Amino acid sequence: MDDVTLMLRPETPGDAEAVAAVHRAAFPAPEGAEEPVEVGLVDALRSGGHLIDGLTLVAEVDDRVVGHVACSRGVVAGSAAAVGIGPIGVLPDVQGRGVGAALMTTVVRLATESGETLLALLGDPAYYGRFGFVPSTDVGVEAPDPAWGVHFQALPLATDHPRGPFTYPPPFSAL
Known part of the structure; x- marks a missing residue:
């Protein structure tokens, strides 16, 4: 990022409010709601113990949290461990400057190093394809909702x- 140092690190309990601020700024609130669903989702994942320590990351510039990616424990076929990625948010004033890409690249690297076998997410194929994600059905993984089609993507790590x-x-079921 232009003459500033981007630091990525695991989320800590003290990051909760800064992370909520990132998601409030990055996502619109649904009509009639006070805040984006992503804020409540991350809180529910955190309070339920679903976030994966060491894979859920914050991005900082000058000690200011500017980005966040949540990684939670999903399962495939009822019992096989996998990683669900999302939400991922970046403050609007630093979007388009590589923060999201740095978060994704780091999650993929750390998940690979820790022995995870599969990452999955719901998002734009044009964006996530550059990190190796493909439509989940291409690798034998079915989306929670078939209507998601090519937007539900997976990255096999083994x-x-x-x-x-x-x-x-x-917590995702409550959305």
Whole structure:
């Protein structure tokens, strides 16, 4: 980023309010709601113990949290461990400057190093394809909602990755 140092690190309990501020700024609130669903989702994932320590990251510039990616424990075929990525948010004033890409690249690297076998997310194929994500059905993983089509994507990190229906942790069901 232009003459500033971007630092990525694992989320800590003291980051909760700064993370909420990132998601409030990055996502619109639905009509009639006070804040974006992403804020409540991250809070529910955190309070339910679903966030994966060491993979859920914040991005900082000059000690200011400017980005966040949540990684939670999903399952494939009812029991095989996988990582659900999202939400990922970046403050509007630093969007388009590589913060989101740095978060994604780092999550993929750390997940690979820690022995994870599959990452999954819901998002824009044009964006996430550059990190190696493909439509989940291309690698034998079924979306929680078939209507998501090519927007539900997966990145196998092992040749023996799990196959079958993907399930996010319970807070996603409340959306």
